[in-house]
Amino acid sequence: MEQYCAVVVTYFPDESCLENLEILCNRCDRLIIVDNTPMNGSYRFPKSQDTTVFKLGRNIGLAAGLNKGIEFGGRSGYENIFLFDQDSRQPARFFEDMLRFKSWADRLNKNFAFYVPDFYDRHSKSFATFPMLKPFTIKHRKCGQINSVPSDEALIAVTSGTLLKYSAYKRLGPLREDYFIDFIDNEYCLRAYKAGFKIAINCGVVLNHAIGRRSVRKWLGLTLKPNFHSPLRRYYIARNGVRTALDYGGLLPVYAGLIFCRLGHELLSVLLFEDRRIQKLKAMGRGVVHGFMGRMGPCPLTAMALDTSVKEG
Numbered sequence: 001m002e003q004y005c006a007v008v009v010t011y012f013p014d015e016s017c018l019e020n021l022e023i024l025c026n027r028c029d030r031l032i033i034v035d036n037t038p039m040n041g042s043y044r045f046p047k048s049q050d051t052t053v054f055k056l057g058r059n060i061g062l063a064a065g066l067n068k069g070i071e072f073g074g075r076s077g078y079e080n081i082f083l084f085d086q087d088s089r090q091p092a093r094f095f096e097d098m099l100r101f102k103s104w105a106d107r108l109n110k111n112f113a114f115y116v117p118d119f120y121d122r123h124s125k126s127f128a129t130f131p132m133l134k135p136f137t138i139k140h141r142k143c144g145q146i147n148s149v150p151s152d153e154a155l156i157a158v159t160s161g162t163l164l165k166y167s168a169y170k171r172l173g174p175l176r177e178d179y180f181i182d183f184i185d186n187e188y189c190l191r192a193y194k195a196g197f198k199i200a201i202n203c204g205v206v207l208n209h210a211i212g213r214r215s216v217r218k219w220l221g222l223t224l225k226p227n228f229h230s231p232l233r234r235y236y237i238a239r240n241g242v243r244t245a246l247d248y249g250g251l252l253p254v255y256a257g258l259i260f261c262r263l264g265h266e267l268l269s270v271l272l273f274e275d276r277r278i279q280k281l282k283a284m285g286r287g288v289v290h291g292f293m294g295r296m297g298p299c300p301l302t303a304m305a306l307d308t309s310v311k312e313g
Helices: 015-027 062-075 094-108 166-172 184-194 231-248 253-273 277-293
Strands: 004-010 031-035 051-055 080-084 112-121 130-134 137-141 163-165 198-209 217-219 222-224
Touching: 004 015, 004 062, 004 094, 015 031, 031 062, 051 062, 062 080, 062 166, 062 184, 080 094, 080 166, 094 112, 094 163, 094 198, 112 166, 112 184, 130 253, 137 253, 163 166, 166 184, 184 198, 184 231, 217 253, 231 253, 231 277, 253 277
Parallel strands: 004 031, 004 080, 031 051, 112 198
Antiparallel strands: 080 163, 112 163, 130 137, 217 222
């Protein structure tokens, strides 16, 4: 089997996250942990010759943390690099099954940059939905509705669970660090599409994942999925969503429509079901304005920037 490493960016990891890292340490060829927790908390990270921990002492953002881990893995000689959120849980044979899938997929198509599993959101109790985008049409499909295996129809997939080829990363460049967090995966997948790469979906493997504290609610016949994200995360989602839509709307006009529909969904979710409505609405409004202005980087709003609940998934 091909050699591989796993990269996890941590931020105030709780006990269950640390236990998950111990499991990863025992399953991986090499585990790379980039800890974004300010002040370097005394966390019980795995101690092993096959584990490397970067304690940064400050939050440099998810994108920069992933780039640091990916580049270290690549320099260490790994072509196969897995990316995970700190609270994602892998089935026992996750790595073996994903690498076997990659080998098979590559025999069919050499243009894959990413290989992604299905995932199960343990909060909303729902499986992944993959956007199948063409310039002017969009379909959303779950694994049960995808015919071809491996499917190469999806243009966007979440970061956690992704198997990334380091050679593709070198061609595409690093994840956008000025996004800080949120929509990093969208932008990178669209960049890969623009460069002629594809995403391979492995419906035979399911990652146990969590997106915020997502739940499923009904309102006037609509299905809404409030995530209960903090105001800070609402800012980044709005800003980076608008920026990505503007940057790739010419390539895929339907994507811009998708993002503004999503922002409408987020707005309804906040208004109808979430707490701290005023704070979140202000954060979203400021995020939209900054997205149009191209004002990127860490959140410039002091009160929100100090909100440590950004550790959500």
